[in-house]
Amino acid sequence: MPLPAELVRDFVNTFDVEAQTDELSSPADLALWLRARDLISPRDRATDDDLSTAHALREGLRAALRREAAQLPALPLYVQVREGEVPELVPAGGGVRGGLAAIASAAVGAAWDRLKVCAEGTCQWAFIDSSKNRSRSWCSMRVCGNRTKTRAYRARKRGSRPLQGSNTDTV
Structure with missing residues (x-):
């Protein structure tokens, strides 16, 4: 299983907002994705309800990464307390809901100061x-950072130009 931050990142990125493409467009796709990360067994199958729960979890995590209040779906988790260790959330069962619970659990253990x-x-x-200083804002400076900065530059340039057709000379 990947590190918690990587698992959360990869799960959130199953939906590409810009292209409007969903890697989890069917229960079978969800089961394949979870199976590929050893979150479910080969015999586990996903249902339409599991897919709805996965979508709600994904968008709740995306909202949390935007630092917005987020409501996550109810998943089978419990707090495990071991002597001398920090309590942790762990899935209370297996199957697809248990795999989704493992993702929610990973979100609790993820490095939120680095996950954006x-x-x-x-x-x-x-x-x-x-x-080093955790100040990155864009997934890619080359694409999204450049796009944002170019848009801001153009907006500043438009704001500094006199209106077309206006006479700035005074008589």
Whole structure:
């Protein structure tokens, strides 16, 4: 299983906001995705209800990454307390709901100071900020950062030009 932050990032990125494509468009797709990450067994199958829960979890996590209040769906989790260790949330069962619960549990253990969503509104791609001071705003400076900065530059240039057809000379 991937590290908690990577699992959350990858799960959130199953929906591409810009392209409007969903990697989890059917219960079978959800089961394949979870199986590929060893979150469910080969015999587990997803239902339409599981898919709805997965979509709600994904968008709740995306909202949380935007630092907005987020409501996550109810999943089978319990607090495990071991002597001398920090309590942790763990899935209370197996199957697809248990796999989704493992993702929710990973969100609790993820490095939230490093896990972010791209500030470019049309993108919303989740990424892990590996910058030294944790100040990265975009998934890619080359694409989204450039797009945002170019848009801001053009808006400033439009605001500084006199209106076309106006006479700025005074008589």
